Amino acid sequence: MSTAQSRVKRERKRSREIFERAEKVLVGGVNSPVRAFRSVGGEPLIIERGSGQHLYDADGNELLDFVCSWGAMIVGHANPAISEAIADQARRGTSFGVTTELEVELATFITRAIPFIEKIRFVSSGTEATMSAVRLARGVTKRDFIVKFEGCYHGHADSFLSQAGSGLATLGIAECPGVPAALAALTLNVAYNDLHAVERVFLQHKDKIAAIIVEPIAANMGVVPPQTGFLKGLHEITKKNGALLIVDEVITGFRLHNGSVQELLGIEADLTTLGKIIGGGVPVAAYGGRAELMDHVAPLGPVYQAGTLAGNPLAMRAGIAALKQLEKPGLYEEMTQLAGKKLRGCQALRHQAIRQIFPRNARSGRIFGAVTVRGCFCFCGPHLPGY
Numbered sequence: 001m002s003t004a005q006s007r008v009k010r011e012r013k014r015s016r017e018i019f020e021r022a023e024k025v026l027v028g029g030v031n032s033p034v035r036a037f038r039s040v041g042g043e044p045l046i047i048e049r050g051s052g053q054h055l056y057d058a059d060g061n062e063l064l065d066f067v068c069s070w071g072a073m074i075v076g077h078a079n080p081a082i083s084e085a086i087a088d089q090a091r092r093g094t095s096f097g098v099t100t101e102l103e104v105e106l107a108t109f110i111t112r113a114i115p116f117i118e119k120i121r122f123v124s125s126g127t128e129a130t131m132s133a134v135r136l137a138r139g140v141t142k143r144d145f146i147v148k149f150e151g152c153y154h155g156h157a158d159s160f161l162s163q164a165g166s167g168l169a170t171l172g173i174a175e176c177p178g179v180p181a182a183l184a185a186l187t188l189n190v191a192y193n194d195l196h197a198v199e200r201v202f203l204q205h206k207d208k209i210a211a212i213i214v215e216p217i218a219a220n221m222g223v224v225p226p227q228t229g230f231l232k233g234l235h236e237i238t239k240k241n242g243a244l245l246i247v248d249e250v251i252t253g254f255r256l257h258n259g260s261v262q263e264l265l266g267i268e269a270d271l272t273t274l275g276k277i278i279g280g281g282v283p284v285a286a287y288g289g290r291a292e293l294m295d296h297v298a299p300l301g302p303v304y305q306a307g308t309l310a311g312n313p314l315a316m317r318a319g320i321a322a323l324k325q326l327e328k329p330g331l332y333e334e335m336t337q338l339a340g341k342k343l344r345g346c347q348a349l350r351h352q353a354i355r356q357i358f359p360r361n362a363r364s365g366r367i368f369g370a371v372t373v374r375g376c377f378c379f380c381g382p383h384l385p386g387y
């Protein structure tokens, strides 16, 4: 028996008790639907602490974490440099409601790694970032429609809650009550990797589409890589039609290398959204792009967007401490090697594991197309073009 296995008691008495209490005071016992484990089966985890690649539940079981807080914890749990930065900042003050030099520092890290982001605005969640980028695109183009792709997830803002991936897909939610029909009608859903379909909607809605928003590697419906020419094609279509391209890198940013995945795929979006990794495990997200576009945002321009805790010093310190470590030469290569090793192990176990883990939901088996190892994507199994 391996050390990891021997430390798992698999008794979950205390976790169960806590979750029962959670169900009384939190909706479904959770603060984000996937944490309820409803679509994958099994009991919701109650975690007490993390260290490196391990999580420890309320019963003292040690778990190997393949999720890494959905990618945010790329340098591991309770990373010493991040923990120290947070503790130090907590002693100095956690929110001042005005600008600090730390915001400039994190923005500089990001714009250095992704030079086509000239100016950036920090927000507190990926949802806020994508929602604000769409508002900016609508404000700049003075158009209302947006194009998104089936199975891509861009957070829970009203405009994105149709045919989205991630939590919605796993819960089988196609449409969300509470989203005004008039607003939903402004979101045009198209199949991922289908450039012809995108051209058709631009023809059908001539001069009315503000932006296309896309995950450069779709990671919320399993992992679906873009087909050759897809992203460049989107960029050409937007340019030709006076619309903007928003590339949502909330998952992919700083995940495959120290910067944006767009660089690896040969495109530069008009606007880019980031989240997860740039906050080092503390709520930070951002949207950014060329200065002439970003300067339409208040206070320089009329597109309003604000946030009480946006860019707060605690979050900035965590983000800076995370991104500093990602600059270490050879780090991503090392992670890729580790991911490859895990991938080979997973391939060996794949058929057996899919049957055991996903007996009730065949579509979820596609999750095994993406193995997440300390934040690295790999692809295994058949590549599917879309949702």
Ligand code: PLP
Binding pocket: 070, 124, 125, 126, 127, 128, 130, 153, 154, 155, 156, 166, 215, 220, 248, 249, 250, 251, 275, 276, 285
């Ligand atoms: N965009 C993408 C690609 C995401 O995967 C997510 C969340 O997983 C979001 C946006 C929303 O981010 P958040 O959950 O921080 O609101």
